Amino acid sequence: MTADPGYYSIIDYTVDGPETQRELVEAFAEIQERWVRFYPGYRSARFLVSLDGTRVYNLVHWASEADFRHFEEVSDNEGRIAAIQSALDGLKGEAEPRMTGSPRYTVAREVGPGPRETGS
Numbered sequence: 001m002t003a004d005p006g007y008y009s010i011i012d013y014t015v016d017g018p019e020t021q022r023e024l025v026e027a028f029a030e031i032q033e034r035w036v037r038f039y040p041g042y043r044s045a046r047f048l049v050s051l052d053g054t055r056v057y058n059l060v061h062w063a064s065e066a067d068f069r070h071f072e073e074v075s076d077n078e079g080r081i082a083a084i085q086s087a088l089d090g091l092k093g094e095a096e097p098r099m100t101g102s103p104r105y106t107v108a109r110e111v112g113p114g115p116r117e118t119g120s
Contacts, residue, residue: 005064005106005107006043006061006062006063006064006106006107007061007062007063007064007065007067007068007104007105007106008059008060008061008062008104008105008106008107009059009060009062009068009103009104009105010057010058010059010060010099010103010104010105011028011057011058011059011060011097011099011103012055012056012057012058012097012098012099012103013055013056013057013058013095013096013097013098014054014055014095014096014098015053015054015055015056015093015094015095015096016054016093016094016095017053017054017093018049018053019092019093020053020091020092020093020094020095021049021050021053021055021056023090023091023092023093024056024087024091024095025047025049025056027087027088027090027091028045028047028056028058028084028087029045029047030087031080031083031084031087032045032060034083035075035076035079035080035083036060036071036075036080039067039070039071039074039075040067040070041062041063041064041066041067041068041070041071042060042061042062042063042067042071043061043062043063044060044061045058045059045060045061046058046059046061047059055098056095065104065106068104
């Protein structure tokens, strides 16, 4: 297995329970569908929720940093940001962003499945 050299934006929210997790995932999935998924280089958005009901991670995968930068340059950033704020304002519960700085990443290394190493 080789590391996917794609580019990622990882968005991290603390929430106040499983219901808010569900609401946030639905709202952010709709934002991906309406505002993001049709841009060149967009690969996917994955939503991970913690089992204790307190966190939501949104991993947005791009083919390259250049594709992401192009998206930022030509997309309706103002409209998308307003949609995100509207989604957050519409939650019944509380959600707080946990990102610091620019939440953007590339894969450094990946370890996939394989046989057990036999050591000496």
